[in-house]
Amino acid sequence: MDLRTLYSKHKQEDLFGRYIPPEKIEPLLLHYKSKFEIEVIGTSEEGKKIHSIKLGSGDFKIFMWSQMHGNESTTTKALFDFINYLKSDTEEAKIILDKFSIKIIPMLNPDGAERYTRENANKIDLNRDAQNRSQLEIRALFKVFDDFKPNLCLNLHDQRSIFSAGKKNKSAIISFLSPSADENKTITPARQLSMQLIANMAIKLDKQITEHIGRYDDEFNLNCVGDTFQSMEVPTILIEAGHFPEDYQRENTREYIFHSLLYLFNSINLTKDSLPEVSAYFSIPENKKLFYDILIKNVKISNKIESLDVAIQYEEQLVNKKIVFIPKIVRIEDLNGFYGHKTFDALGEKIQINNDESLKIGMRVNELLIGEKKISF
Template sequence: MDYIELHKQYKQNSLFGRHITLQDIEPIFMKFSANIIGNSVLGKPIYQFTVGNGATKVFMWSQMHGNESTTTKALFDFLNLIDSNEELGKRLIKDFTLCFLPMVNPDGAELYTRENANKFDLNRDSIDLSQPESQLLRKVFDEFKPDFCFNLHDQRTIFGAGSSGLPATVSFLAPSYNEQRDVNAVRAKAMQVIVGMNKELQKYIPGQVALFDDSFNPNCIGDQFTLQGVPTILFEAGHYTNDYYREYTRKIIFIALISGLLNINEIDIVDGNNADYFEITKNNIVFYDFLYKNVKINYDSKEIITNFAAQYKEELIDGKLQLNAYIVEIGELKGKFGHYQYNAHKMHYEDNSGNCPKLDQKANFTLGKVIRFENGIKL
């Protein structure tokens, strides 16, 4: 099956980029039988909709962190598929009952923050349930009684697939249910679905699938739902080369959603070989957005050759999301990679504030007096 072509056909073109808000998705709800189940801290509606009549129930939610929107885009692409006359869509709603909360944190989405309006990380509120959004998510879980959960997130550009020099475009996790990170039947089911998704995704992003850290934290929603006896899979949408809008990653998540559901039905998930899961490369913090090597600088009245790195900050300015590059690290940077790398070949660094890179300084500088960089990029 040509999943890329399938995505092109069912992509929700009205959703683009990183700053996806309730205002962007509300018009799309007109196509679906969506219900308002409650409100956020600031009174924004939180929507739920359920489709399908299959025996296996799967609960999916996205944007519990407001600035993590890639999976929300992919969810609506997926919904267009299952709302169509496509045979695959018909098969999925025949085999599954699917419940969606496509934007758990609409206040954070508007402000482009990880936290909700009370500055609380909803993914650390699974025991206390102190926030209205957390309470609604748990209420749907308790009432829907899913057989599987898909917990949909984004991860930062800093993550690579091991030390391969490739970005972790998608990371998965079968969350732990205890401190020892033991594998019981519940966790094993999630593992085997991930193994199946990884096999499919290797066709599109070879070497760029990783495993997220499985340290146990019962305050995290995935760990808590696994502890409650429901196989839960964490999806982390990451970086693909030159894809800062996460439009290619969106396609990969779309493929993963379909593949994950198909694997629930097709894989012998109870008796599967969990070794295949643990062989998947681990997430590793090895990337910067920009890495500049062999740069000559004046340091402590001496000329030295060094490296430095810059990282984008996602800043909402006048309601518009901007990616602004700031210097974040200076030194050897051994074992580190840049999504954009530049070898200065010992050219001299100059800027407007002392001719030496400084932490938290905008990445605007010149190399060799003639090569100009603005916002990290060579002009």
């Protein structure tokens, strides 16, 4: 069975879109209780339960967590798709469960998930709390880490639509990172293994999303969870779900996260010598912030200056339990070398936004006219 068919068969259909609050995953946990071990590992700062799912009985232990940032839900959806696959009676799923012990925290930050915010209820970025461990959510994560003693960690996130895969006009659909273990970015044995595993995933994914795979910045920050675990000589991989063209609900990206997980589990069975060289990891293009959601080129701003470019970015807002994408002007200048997920050329003419030719940074775009043409988003 090919991967696309496999994904379609096991996709958790009732998880859809960007807003995945705790109320959407709790019924799923009850559904899995008959086959897998469900445990409450702690509570959020507002008292919401944080759950883990234990799957498999093998010697190699993998620890995975998602929605450390509450508004980063794509990998949570993909995790449930992957759990559905492991719940199936296929021979391949049985082999994985026999070879691996897997511990998953599908939603580390339920307060942030409910609010659709990056931070938790105390406005703390949990991925900057690895040293202080001031928040209940991070203490729960580290307790699982200490008790489970994983051989590999997967730190699962979303990244904004601003990121490109290198300097080309290619959005970063998926980005990977082998976090640094120290300020010198030393390639320790743990970091080397995570690099090789990432390279293997990237090589296979590139056949599906060619040139849309990025490598995230590896600047060392011990306050980050991945850097901390890597410094403790536990191989750690960060996966960032990014922007597939016109896929603001991240449903296409979700599928490729699912594929990545399958590639990863298959590659762990390989010997180090049969995995790609570390150089293959560094050949993955580094993320750049080169994209805007909408880019209007060659706009006449006034009679006194040459034409400039207008960049519009969506601001995500939670309204009635749905995410609304609000377009706002973020830059008015020469943006040569930048790209738009949608690009228009004003050909040196003025444009009207909300029936107004005076453009300002921060302006909300309700209606856009380029000449006589009305532009829909």
